[in-house]
Amino acid sequence: MLKKLVIVFFVLFGYSCYSQTAKLNEAAPNFTLKDSFGKVHSLSDFEGKIVVLEWINYECPFVKKHYNSKNMQNLQTKYTKKDIVWLAICSSAKNKQGNFSNDEINERSKKHGAKFTAYLIDEDGKVGKMYGAKTTPHMYVINKEGKLVYAGGIDDTRSADIDDIETAKNFITAALEELLAGKPVSIQSSKPYGCSVKY
Template structure:
C-alpha cells in the first residue's frame, strides 16, 4: 500500500514538473505586455514586439492568435484582413501568431499566402508566447497601446457569422486606444478552437 502511495506521489511530481517549465501568464490588462521574438512563416524574417512598437508611426499593436485548420479562426480571415487594411493607415500594426504544434511552418506559410494576409504570420513553435499571453483559443486577440500596455484582450467580435455580428469588440477597442480613451469593455471571452500545445516530454 505504501509503495503504491509513493508511486502516485512520484507520478504527481513528474506531472507537475512538466507544467512547471511553462512560463506563467504575464499579459495583464493595464500592464506592459511581454516581449517576444518570432519568425514570419512566409518570409523567414524575425519580428520582435519591441521592434514593432518602436517603429515610426506605431500607435497600437494587435496580437492575434490564429490557426490554419480551425473553422472559427478561418471564418475571421476576411475580417482580419479588412481590419488590418482599415486601421493600418492609422498606425495600428497587426501581428498574427500560430501556436499550434499540429500546424507546421510550411502549412502556416501556405495558409497565409492563400488568404492574402497583409500582416506577418509568426510561428510560436513551443507555444511559449501563447502561454505568456494566456491565449486559449483561435482567434484570441490582444490590443496594446503605443507604450506596449495591454488595453484589450478577447474576441474580435461576438459571432463567427459576419452577418450576425452585434458587437465589434476589437474595432471598438482600437477606436478607444487611438482616441486616448479607456476601452469600455477591455476583457471579453474569446471563442474558437483550443490552441494545440505540444505535450512536454521528459
C-alpha cells in the first residue's frame, strides 16, 4: 500500500513539475535535464544568477546562421565571462532532425567552439513545451530573482542570411546589458523565427 502511495506521489510530483507554463515576469518553471556529458543540471542550481536558455538544433539553417557566423558563440563567450549561465537545450525527439548521440553533440559543439555552460537534452520535449519553445533558435532570459524576463527571437531580422546579423537588433544583448546595469528589460518579447522544434 505504502509502495503504491509513493509511486502515485512521484507520478503526480513529476507531472506537476512539468505541467507549468512559462509566463513573463513570473518565476521561470524549474526543470532537471542531463547534459551531453551525462551531468544532471536543474534550473534551481543557478539560483541568484542570470540564465539564458537557447533552444538549439545544429541542423536547422537558422541555427547554422548564428553558429557559422560565430554570432552565438561570441554572445556565449561574452556573457558567461560575466557570470551569466547559458544553457543550450535540444528538444529534438529520437530519430528527428537535431537529435544526436552525446559524442556527436560534443564533437559538433567543439567544432563550432560553442561556449555555453551546458548542452541539455530534452528528448521527450517536456521542458520545451513547458517553455512554449516553437523555433530554433528560441531564446529566454531569466533574471537573478528567477523570473522570466525575455522570451522570443535572438534578433529582429527574420532570415537565414548571415549578412543580416550585422544590422539586426540583438534582443539578447539588449536584455542582458540592461540586467547587468541593474535595469528592467525594456523589450520583453518578440516573435521567434526559425525552424520548428522537432518534438
